[in-house]
Structures are given as structure tokens and as C-alpha cells.
Amino acid sequence: MKKVFALLCFTTLLFAFRADKPKKIIFFGDSITQAGVSPTGYITKLGTLxxxxxxxxVGKGIGGNKxxxxxxxxxxxxLAxxxxVVVIWVGVNDVWHKASSGTGTDPDKFVKFYQALIDKMKAQxxxxxxxxxSTIGERYDNTNQQDGDLNKYSMFIRELAAKNNLPLIDLRKAFxxxxxxxxxxxxxxxxxxTDRVHLNDTGNQFVAEQMAKVLQQF
Known part of the structure; x- marks a missing residue:
């Protein structure tokens, strides 16, 4: 009887510990996310919301990443x-680098690798x-150079979210x-x-607020 009681107590404590353990959210992306952990970055601001x-x-962003x-x-x-939870925020360089250096990502490859990311994480x-x-130029009338491709790649991500039944933070529309x-x-x-792509203080706060709407559901 004592052994059973001890086991029940241990199990109760174990579940209590797990319930109190904070959920780890990784933000996976490029230079915008790399800067997100700065004192005024969107990840830091999100921590206050x-x-x-x-x-x-946890920020896992590296500049130039596609x-x-x-x-x-x-x-x-x-994975390690x-x-x-993982928030994937990528796509700007896949579009931007087509014009700047000719090293962007073709649509079919973008969708293929994005789906592979989803599959590997869902498997875990x-x-x-x-x-x-979000943006490569802030003109609202679709006269920024990369607006066409940016809208197209945003649509790919919306379709991937729908196909995989995943939450979506639609920063393109919000911006x-x-x-x-x-x-x-x-x-x-x-x-x-600050430069058509990277966030200023207002942008960081705006992104944090958009993400908080979704992440507070977890």
C-alpha cells in the first residue's frame, strides 16, 4: 500500500512539473529573426506580451538564409x-536574392523544401x-520591385498552411x-x-503583436 501511495505521489509531482515547464518556442529564420533577439527585437518584445x-x-535566425x-x-x-513550437519565418531572401545576386529560390524548390521542414518537425x-x-519595400500600391514574387511566395505559404492544417501568421497581409x-x-x-526589409522599433512591436495573437493559443 505504501509503495502504491509513493508511486501515486511521484506521478502527481511528475505531471505537476511537466505542467509548469514553460513551452519552448523556436523562431527559425533569417536576419530579421537574428535581430529579433536584440534588446528592441521582435522576439524580445514578444517576451513582454x-x-x-x-x-x-529562442531565436535561431541567420542573416541571408533561404x-x-x-x-x-x-x-x-x-530538432536537437x-x-x-517552431515559428518558421523565411522567404524574403528567396525572393530578394533573385534580383540582388541571382541566387534566389525557384518556386517549386521553395515549396519542396518548405514542406520537408514541416514534415520533419511534425514527425517529432x-x-x-x-x-x-513581410515586405521588400513598403509602398502599398504594389510598385515595389519584388511585390509580384513576394505575393506569390506568400500565397505558397498560405497554401502550405491550409494543406497541413497549420496556424498562419500572415505578415504580408498585415504589413x-x-x-x-x-x-x-x-x-x-x-x-x-529601416531599409525596406529589416524592422525598426515600430515594426518589431507590430510583428510581436501579430505573433502574440497566435502563440498565446499554445
Whole structure:
């Protein structure tokens, strides 16, 4: 009887420990996410919006990364860290580098490697959240150079979210809507970004708020 009681007590404590353990969320992406852990970055700001006792936020961003780069470092930077949730935010360089250096990612390969990321994480029972690329130029009337491709790749990610029944943070739509309301001069930067791509303080806060809406559900 004493052994049974002791086992029940141990089991109760074990479940209590697991319940109190914060959920580890990894943000997996490029230079925007690399800067997200800075004192004013979106991951840092997100930490003030979410319950610190419930979540552990980890940034795994590397400048210049495209979807293929994420696939190559998935094992070490994500799977080995045993996260509960992973937020994938990639796509800007896959589009941007087509024009800047001719090293972007073709649509079929983008979808293929993105799906492979999802498959590998789901196989480890990791919850996956998809994020559309935000902006390469803040003009709201589709006159930025890469708007066409950026809209197309965002649609790929929306389709992947629907196909895999995954939560989506649609930053592309959110940024466009914000610019229409808050960019009366149709400027290409300085609204949510410093250089058309990377976030300023307002942009970091805006992204944190968009992500909090989804992540607080976990």
C-alpha cells in the first residue's frame, strides 16, 4: 500500500512539473529573426506580451538564409533543441536574392523544401506555425520591385498552411494593410522598416503583436 501511495505521489509531482515547464518556442529564420533577439527585437518584445512563466522564446535566425539553408541546419538548430513550437519565418531572401545576386529560390524548390521542414518537425511532434514574408519595400500600391514574387511566395505559404492544417501568421497581409493606413506618402521605407526589409522599433512591436495573437493559443 505504501509503495502504491509513493508511486501515486511521484506521478502527481511528475505531471505537476511537466505542467509548469514553460513551452519552448523556436523562431527559425533569417536576419530579421537574428535581430529579433536584440534588446528592441521582435522576439524580445514578444517576451513582454506573453506570460514568461509559460513560454521560453529562442531565436535561431541567420542573416541571408533561404528555405534551403533552414533545411540544412534543421537538425542542430531545431530538432536537437526539442522545442514544443517552431515559428518558421523565411522567404524574403528567396525572393530578394533573385534580383540582388541571382541566387534566389525557384518556386517549386521553395515549396519542396518548405514542406520537408514541416514534415520533419511534425514527425517529432513539434507544433509548427507558418509566417508569410513581410515586405521588400513598403509602398502599398504594389510598385515595389519584388511585390509580384513576394505575393506569390506568400500565397505558397498560405497554401502550405491550409494543406497541413497549420496556424498562419500572415505578415504580408498585415504589413500591406498597415502601410495603406499609415503611409500616406507611399514611402518605400521608414514606416515599419529601416531599409525596406529589416524592422525598426515600430515594426518589431507590430510583428510581436501579430505573433502574440497566435502563440498565446499554445
Amino acid at each position: 506573453l506570460d514568461k512563466n509559460k513560454y521560453e522564446l 528555405v534551403y539553408d533552414l533545411y540544412l541546419r534543421l537538425e542542430d538548430d531545431v 533543441q526539442k522545442p514544443d 511532434n513539434i507544433k509548427v506555425v507558418l509566417t508569410t514574408p 500591406m494593410d498597415y502601410s495603406q493606413k499609415n503611409n500616406p506618402k507611399n514611402e518605400e521605407k521608414g514606416i515599419l522598416t
